[in-house]
Each structure stands twice: as C-alpha cells, then as structure tokens.
Amino acid sequence: MTSPVVLASFRPALVGADLDGTLIGRDLAWADGTPEALAGLRAVGVRTVICTGRMLQSARRMAERLGIAAGPVICYQGALVADLAGGEWWRHVPMDGETAAEVVRHVTAMGCQINAYIDDELCVEEVTRWARRYAEHVEVAIETVPDLEAAVRRRPPTKLVLVTATEQADEILPGLQQRWHGRLYVVRSQPEYIEFVDLSVSKSGALAWLCERLGVAREQVATMGDGMNDVDMLRWAGLGVAVAEAAAPVRAAADLVVPRADIPALLRELAERAS
Numbered sequence: 001m002t003s004p005v006v007l008a009s010f011r012p013a014l015v016g017a018d019l020d021g022t023l024i025g026r027d028l029a030w031a032d033g034t035p036e037a038l039a040g041l042r043a044v045g046v047r048t049v050i051c052t053g054r055m056l057q058s059a060r061r062m063a064e065r066l067g068i069a070a071g072p073v074i075c076y077q078g079a080l081v082a083d084l085a086g087g088e089w090w091r092h093v094p095m096d097g098e099t100a101a102e103v104v105r106h107v108t109a110m111g112c113q114i115n116a117y118i119d120d121e122l123c124v125e126e127v128t129r130w131a132r133r134y135a136e137h138v139e140v141a142i143e144t145v146p147d148l149e150a151a152v153r154r155r156p157p158t159k160l161v162l163v164t165a166t167e168q169a170d171e172i173l174p175g176l177q178q179r180w181h182g183r184l185y186v187v188r189s190q191p192e193y194i195e196f197v198d199l200s201v202s203k204s205g206a207l208a209w210l211c212e213r214l215g216v217a218r219e220q221v222a223t224m225g226d227g228m229n230d231v232d233m234l235r236w237a238g239l240g241v242a243v244a245e246a247a248a249p250v251r252a253a254a255d256l257v258v259p260r261a262d263i264p265a266l267l268r269e270l271a272e273r274a275s
Contacts, residue, residue: 007239007256007269007273008273010222010238010239010270010273011220011273011274012041012046012220012221012222012238012239012270012273012274013045013046013047013216013217013220013221013274014046014047014048014049014211014214014216014220014221014222015041015046015047015048015049015221015222015223015224015267015270016049016050016051016074016203016207016221016222016223016224016233016237017048017049017050017051017223017224017225018050018051018052018203018224018225018226018227018230019050019052019054019059019062020052020053020054020189020190020226021190021225021226021227021243021245021246021260022224022225022226022230022243022260022263023050023066023224023263024062024066025260028062028137030066031260031261031262031263031264032264033264033265033268034066034263034264034267035065035066035067036067036264037263037264037265037267037268037271038066038067038068038267039067040267040268040271041267041270041271041274043271044271044274044275045274046270046271046274047071047072047214047216048068048071049071049072049073049074049207049210050062050063050066050068050073050074051074051078051203051206051207051223051225051230051233052073052074052075053075053076053077053159053189053193053195053229054075054076054138055075055076055117055120055122055138055140056073056075056076056080056082056087056089056120057120057140058138058139058140059073059075060073060084060087061139063084064084068084069084069085070083070084070085071083071084071085072084072090072210072214074203074206074207074210076117076158076159076197076201077159077185077187077189077195077197077201077202077203077229078093078197078201078202078203078204078205078206078207079092079093079094079158079159079197079198079201079206080092080093080158080206081206081209081210090213091206091209092158093158093197093198093200093201094156094157094158094198095152095156095157095158095159095160095184095196095198096156096198097152097153097154097155097156098153099180099183099184100116100152100153100156100157100160100196101149101150101152101153103160103180103184103196104116104148104149104152104160105149106179107160107162108125108148108149110172112162112163112164112168112172113128113130113131113134113162113163113164114148114160114161114162114163115131115134115160115161115162115163116148116151116152116157116159116160117157117158117159117160117161118151118152118155118156118157118158119155120158121141121143122134122135122138122140122141122142122143123142123143123144123145123148123151123157124142124143124144124145124148125144125145125146125147125148126144127142127144130163130164131163133163133192134161134163134193158197159195159196159197160195160196160197161189161193161194161195161196162176162193162194162195162196163192163193164192164194165192166191166192169188169191169192169193169194172194173186173188173194176194180196182199183199184196184197184198184199185197185198185199185200185201185202187228187229188227188228188229189227189228189229190227195229202232202233203223203225203229203230203232203233204232204233204235204236204237205232207221207223207233207236207237208236217238218236218237218238219238220238221236221237221238221239222237222238222239222240222241222270223236223237223239223240223241224241224242224243224263225240225241225242225243225246225250226242226243226245226246226250226260227246227247227250228247228249228250230242230250231249231250231253234250234253234254234255235253239255239256240253240254240255240256241254241255241256241257241258241266242254242256242257243257243258243259243260243263244257244258244259244260245259245260
C-alpha cells in the first residue's frame with residue numbers, strides 16, 4: 001500500500017485503466033460515479049486511456065458508455081493502439097501466422113475452444129457454447145471460417161484466446177506457458193480466458209509507445225488493473241493501482257490497493273492532485 005505522502009506527491013498526466021474486473025465488473029456494471037470521475041480527470045487535462053484485452057470494436061462500445069468517446073485506446077493486451085473516435089489503427093503487432101496456426105492446431109487437439117481475432121473480427125471454426133458465451137460477454141458477432149488453422153496462417157491474427165472452464169484453465173495454463181516460452185506471451189486475462197499474443201506485446205509496452213508519442217513521462221502515469229495481464233503495467237507506471245479483489249500477485253505488484261467500489265473516489269483524488 002502506498003503511503004499518503006507518496007500519493008500526495010503524485011501528479012498524473014495520464015491514467016491507463018483496465019476494463020473487465022477494474023472499471024467494470026463481470027456484470028458489465030461500474031461503481032457509481034465512475035463516468036463522472038473519468039470526465040473530471042479529462043476536465044483538468046489528464047488523459048484517460050482504456051487498456052484492455054478486448055477487441056477494438058468491443059472496447060469502443062464500452063468506453064463510450066463510460067463517457068470516453070475520443071482519444072487513444074489500448075486493446076488486445078497491448079497488441080493494438082488505436083483512436084477511439086475514428087477507429088484508426090496507430091500501432092499493430094500481430095502474431096506470426098505459422099505460430100498462430102500451431103496454437104490453433106494444438107488447442108483444437110486438446111478439445112478446447114479457440115477464438116481468433118483477425119482484422120478486429122471474432123473468428124471461430126465452430127460456434128460452441130464457449131464461443132457464444134465469450135461473444136455475449138464482449139457483445140460482438142461471431143464469424144465462422146471452415147478452416148481456422150489455414151485462416152490464421154493466411155491472415156495472421158492479432159490475438160488468440162482459449163476459452164474453457166476456470167478449473168481447466170488452472171490446470172492447463174502452466175503447460176501452455178511452458179510450451180510457448182520465448183515464442184509467445186501467454187497470459188490469463190479472466191478466469192476462463194487464456195490469451196496468446198506476440199512475445200513483444202504487453203500493456204506496459206503499448207503505454208510506453210503511446211506516452212512517447214504524447215510526450216508524457218512514465219512517472220506521470222497511473223495504471224489500474226486486476227489481472228495477471230495487468231501486472232507489467234502496474235510495475236511500469238509511476239503509480240500502479242490494483243483492485244482489492246485481485247489475486248495476491250497482482251496486489252503485490254501495485255503501489256496502492258483499493259476496493260473496486262472506491263475507484264471513482266481515487267479518480268477524483270487524482271484529478272484534484274492534477275489541478
């Protein structure tokens with residue numbers, strides 16, 4: 001936990017916040033006052049940037065509900081930095097097509113659901129209950145392709161996601177991380193999702209690229225997250241904030257830990273410190 005003295009000396013220029021599990025819960029709802037608190041940051045000149053594993057089309061929809069309709073957004077665990085208003089892609093780091101095909105082949109042989117994200121479309125070979133469950137959560141349509149392995153080889157995806165029961169994800173994650181160690185970034189974003197992206201991809205890397213473009217110093221960045229895919233940006237930022245509901249390793253990586261319900265109050269305090 002950060003001491004009040006350290007927090008008092010922090011002057012934010014940019015706040016990068018995860019969506020699922022941080023700004024919003026599993027029910028897609030947010031704590032009272034969240035949109036207003038985000039607007040208060042922007043009113044004093046602090047940029048607010050969604051940093052999510054979601055697709056761009058899904059992130060744009062949710063960001064708009066939170067009152068963020070313009071500015072940059074970081075999607076796909078950092079594989080894509082884009083413009084919210086116009087949807088322009090500023091920086092894109094896709095997977096290698098052959099490696100993506102290998103993942104699809106391996107996960108399919110395991111009998112698990114594998115989603116591919118090609119040109120910001122959710123592509124699957126078969127619409128299973130797991131595919132429907134994922135698509136309903138992020139509110140996107142599903143595109144079916146006859147041969148997903150061939151599709152990702154021909155059109156390298158931005159990301160692949162294995163969707164399964166929480167208990168199975170617990171069991172298979174270490175083996176998947178070991179199998180692609182040094183080749184892919186394999187991370188758990190939600191209890192049921194195991195994500196595969198290019199090895200160079202991370203939320204902190206995307207934030208560093210964006211901050212250089214915007215002229216914002218790392219020491220002036222606050223980040224907020226709840227998952228293992230947020231740990232790197234919590235450690236990277238001048239102020240890393242984990243929600244109290246996060247797992248112990250995530251909380252340990254943060255400078256400050258607050259209950260999800262208290263995030264609006266923290267955002268208001270950061271706005272006061274910036275003004």
